[in-house]
Amino acid sequence: MTxxxxxxxxxxxxxxxxxxxxxxxxxxxxxxxxxxxxxxxPQVARNITEKDLGMSCKDLVRDASRIRREEMRDWGGASL
Structure with a gap:
């Protein structure tokens, strides 16, 4: 990719x-x-719990999406 x-x-x-x-x-x-x-x-999901993550999977996806949008905005790109 690089x-x-x-x-x-x-x-x-x-x-x-x-x-x-x-x-x-x-x-x-x-x-x-x-x-x-x-x-x-799927391997991660089998081996880690919400307690291990400190958040629900739904929260994790929401936060990751928010961070991605912020990064793309900072780079001047469109949202993915």
Whole structure:
């Protein structure tokens, strides 16, 4: 993922190449998210309780979403 981001920065003057790299980056990110949702998060859920987290899963998702929105706003980007 880091390499793709570096490539995008270096080729910023070639918009067709940038578009292709952004498409590749989108694919990598979507695969990563799918893997987390399918494999990693279910393992975490089996091994950790709300007591361990100090909050409910609903609260965790809400807080993570809020933080993501704030970070995207700080970067000048759109919400995901």
């Amino acid at each position: 390499k793709l981001l570096g490539d995008i920065v270096r080729m910023r003057d070639d918009m067709s190449a940038v578009k292709a790299k952004v498409g590749a980056l989108e694919t990598v990110v979507k695969r990563h998210i799918a893997d987390e949702e399918k494999n990693i998060l």
